[in-house]
Amino acid sequence: MDDAIQSFARHLEIERNVSPHTLRNYLSDLALFRSHLVEKDKKRAGKTETETEVPKTLDASVLKAIDYLSIRGFLATLHKKRCAKSTIARKLAVLRAFFTYCVRADLIEMNPAKLVKSPKQEKHLPDTLTIDQAINVVVSPKGKGWKGLRDRAIMETLYGTGIRVSELVGLDLGDLYFPSEVIRVFGKGRKERIVPIGSKALEALNAYLKLRPKTGEGLFCNHRGGRLTSRSVGRIVKKYMRQIDHPGSSPHTLRHTFATHLLEGGADLRAVQELLGHASLSTTQRYTHLQMDHLMAVYDLSHPRRSRKDN
Numbered sequence: 001m002d003d004a005i006q007s008f009a010r011h012l013e014i015e016r017n018v019s020p021h022t023l024r025n026y027l028s029d030l031a032l033f034r035s036h037l038v039e040k041d042k043k044r045a046g047k048t049e050t051e052t053e054v055p056k057t058l059d060a061s062v063l064k065a066i067d068y069l070s071i072r073g074f075l076a077t078l079h080k081k082r083c084a085k086s087t088i089a090r091k092l093a094v095l096r097a098f099f100t101y102c103v104r105a106d107l108i109e110m111n112p113a114k115l116v117k118s119p120k121q122e123k124h125l126p127d128t129l130t131i132d133q134a135i136n137v138v139v140s141p142k143g144k145g146w147k148g149l150r151d152r153a154i155m156e157t158l159y160g161t162g163i164r165v166s167e168l169v170g171l172d173l174g175d176l177y178f179p180s181e182v183i184r185v186f187g188k189g190r191k192e193r194i195v196p197i198g199s200k201a202l203e204a205l206n207a208y209l210k211l212r213p214k215t216g217e218g219l220f221c222n223h224r225g226g227r228l229t230s231r232s233v234g235r236i237v238k239k240y241m242r243q244i245d246h247p248g249s250s251p252h253t254l255r256h257t258f259a260t261h262l263l264e265g266g267a268d269l270r271a272v273q274e275l276l277g278h279a280s281l282s283t284t285q286r287y288t289h290l291q292m293d294h295l296m297a298v299y300d301l302s303h304p305r306r307s308r309k310d311n
Helices: 002-015 020-045 060-065 068-080 085-104 131-138 146-161 165-169 199-211 230-243 251-264 269-276 281-302
Strands: 182-186 192-196
Touching: 002 020, 002 060, 002 085, 020 068, 020 085, 068 085, 131 146, 131 230, 131 251, 146 165, 146 182, 146 199, 146 230, 146 251, 165 230, 165 251, 192 269, 230 251, 251 269, 269 281
Parallel strands: none
Antiparallel strands: 182 192
């Protein structure tokens, strides 16, 4: 089994070209499943942790012996630990991808994870800002030094383009095209797309670039000149979100807000899908729920035949 996991990791890295972050998550989930199998084997043998050591390797026979009950038992353990349904669903998706690879590599005959249903997910609408809140938060960085200008450029770029935070920190200087008012973005699987960027964001970027430390190709850098991480950008965004009394928000809030404001402004759903870099239109369609809420609120306030609760 361990050989299969290592082979799967090479497949993800070389053939599917997943990001290092995605690769770590896949391998972490598979390691957790491996530990579950080892623990289950101990209990079946009636041995305690002190009586037996965790095997250094799990051979191919372990892989072939895994069935849908093994996977259901793993998910049940996660449920007992009160893991979120979204977390359990993600780990099941990783197992499905792993066993699909094993079938294609002729390591097993069928994918046992296909027989296991994903837990029903609660539908959460994305956290978004109003237009006034969005404008207030992107202009909230006031510093005149390079860090303040960097923060302003980050906020303007996230809201002005709707790109993911991972895409933002991956931007290089050569990805900016000022005359065309676009940026080049590398999304999931290193898929390239060209995204328009507004004049306000370009102004903020131009001001930042004049004072940016002249080290490295990364567009957004830290005080040492190295590329900012997604976590660092998350802290920057939360800092300014708190200033407008919107605590707990993440860079993804600005991405959700970008999509919602485009749809409310009449943008085509397919166009928003392209801008966001979604592979599936169904992923983009969740923003139409927000748009419908907005339309219903307008209807309730404006239509003379609206239902009145106070009547």
